[in-house]
Amino acid sequence: MTYDITLTDRGLNITLDEAPTYFNAFWLRDACTSCIDTQTRERIFDTSVLATPPKVKKAWVEGDFLQIVWEGEDHISTVPMTLLHDVATYGRPYDPADLSQNRWMGDFGPQMARVAQSDVLHTDEGRARFTRAMIEDGIVIVTGMEPTKESLTDLVGTLGSITPSAEGYFFEVRVEIEPTNLAFTSGPLEMHTDLPGEEAAPGLQFLHCLENTVEGGLSLFLDGAAVAEALREEDPEAFNLLATHDIPFFYRHDTLDYRAHQRVIETDQHGNVTGVTISQHLQDTIDLPQDLLDDYYPAFVKFIRMLQEDRFLMRFRSEAGNCVVFDNHRIVHGREGYVADSGSRHLRGCYADRGALRSTYRVLAKKGFEGLAEPALKMA
Numbered sequence: 001m002t003y004d005i006t007l008t009d010r011g012l013n014i015t016l017d018e019a020p021t022y023f024n025a026f027w028l029r030d031a032c033t034s035c036i037d038t039q040t041r042e043r044i045f046d047t048s049v050l051a052t053p054p055k056v057k058k059a060w061v062e063g064d065f066l067q068i069v070w071e072g073e074d075h076i077s078t079v080p081m082t083l084l085h086d087v088a089t090y091g092r093p094y095d096p097a098d099l100s101q102n103r104w105m106g107d108f109g110p111q112m113a114r115v116a117q118s119d120v121l122h123t124d125e126g127r128a129r130f131t132r133a134m135i136e137d138g139i140v141i142v143t144g145m146e147p148t149k150e151s152l153t154d155l156v157g158t159l160g161s162i163t164p165s166a167e168g169y170f171f172e173v174r175v176e177i178e179p180t181n182l183a184f185t186s187g188p189l190e191m192h193t194d195l196p197g198e199e200a201a202p203g204l205q206f207l208h209c210l211e212n213t214v215e216g217g218l219s220l221f222l223d224g225a226a227v228a229e230a231l232r233e234e235d236p237e238a239f240n241l242l243a244t245h246d247i248p249f250f251y252r253h254d255t256l257d258y259r260a261h262q263r264v265i266e267t268d269q270h271g272n273v274t275g276v277t278i279s280q281h282l283q284d285t286i287d288l289p290q291d292l293l294d295d296y297y298p299a300f301v302k303f304i305r306m307l308q309e310d311r312f313l314m315r316f317r318s319e320a321g322n323c324v325v326f327d328n329h330r331i332v333h334g335r336e337g338y339v340a341d342s343g344s345r346h347l348r349g350c351y352a353d354r355g356a357l358r359s360t361y362r363v364l365a366k367k368g369f370e371g372l373a374e375p376a377l378k379m380a
């Protein structure tokens with residue numbers, strides 16, 4: 001295969017998939033395979049050491065690499081053609097963890113991924129199923145949890161480390177005599193994401209059900225990204241207000257006073273919904289201009305009401321031995337009230353980082369576990 005290459009002052013054009021594609025010379029110099037140390041895998045070339053901006057003297061394709069001779073530099077660069085194709089097609093290097101979100105509605109329960117804890121702990125395939133479903137669906141039930149305190153630590157350990165919050169490494173959801181949080185009562189808990197008052201609200205939440213024999217207290221979950229998209233469809237102005245302005249949240253006790261601003265609807269640079277942040281019980285006094293609130297509050301109220309609609313809500317009973325794991329920036333959760341003296345209800349919770357989740361999936365993808373099956377089964 002031959003490639004048309006034309007040089008310019010600041011880069012080159014190369015014909016990829018019959019279309020000329022421009023690459024900047026600095027970027028090409030940085031993309032040379034020799035810039036990355038094979039031992040540490042860190043970058044060992046720094047473009048700022050070049051006396052003048054890099055300029056291509058000659059370039060050609062040889063095998064799977066673009067070869068570049070530079071003006072005034074005794075160095076021939078090799079740039080993988082797969083990288084050039086990926087950047088031309090996707091705008092960035094290939095990332096196996098860059099999976100589309102599978103947006104879901106209230107009837108999602110039967111399709112929700114369920115993976116046994118022993119599979120997650122002991123098999124690459126189990127970990128791949130768990131991490132892929134977490135990225136795509138934002139929620140997974142891990143079944144057959146060992147009924148010990150260490151069980152949750154072991155599960156999180158398959159991804160990375162527990163992320164501490166203002167409450168420490170773990171929290172216990174059960175009725176307390178002097179509760180510091182509405183979760184620690186038997187009352188209903190409206191739909192929310194956890195700890196928006198913290199500068200970096202937790203990424204992943206784990207809720208290990210150790211005991212649940214009470215009447216009522218069904219767990220409620222919904223896909224906040226699906227609700228946000230429905231709002232965009234039904235009321236684009238309201239969507240834009242919630243996706244544009246930050247509002248304040250807090251977490252406050254005798255010895256704590258956390259405050260942070262968050263955007264209720266989070267979008268990426270392309271405008272795609274990436275997540276939501278909502279918590280009426282941790283919402284602080286809104287400090288947007290008062291005349292903006294004439295429009296913001298109706299939009300905010302509309303979104304909160306949508307978060308209570310049956311079409312989005314998935315209800316299920318937390319069963320002892322299960323651990324619900326969900327993306328705290330996307331999945332909105334709550335609880336129906338329960339009869340406190342009808343039995344015992346105890347959930348042990350903790351948080352972890354979404355970066356750790358994607359890191360684990362990428363490593364498994366490199367080993368061939370990109371899908372739900374083992375590589376050998378996938379090829380068959």
Ligand SMILES: [Fe+2]
Nearest residue numbers: 183193194333
């Ligand atoms: Fe919560």
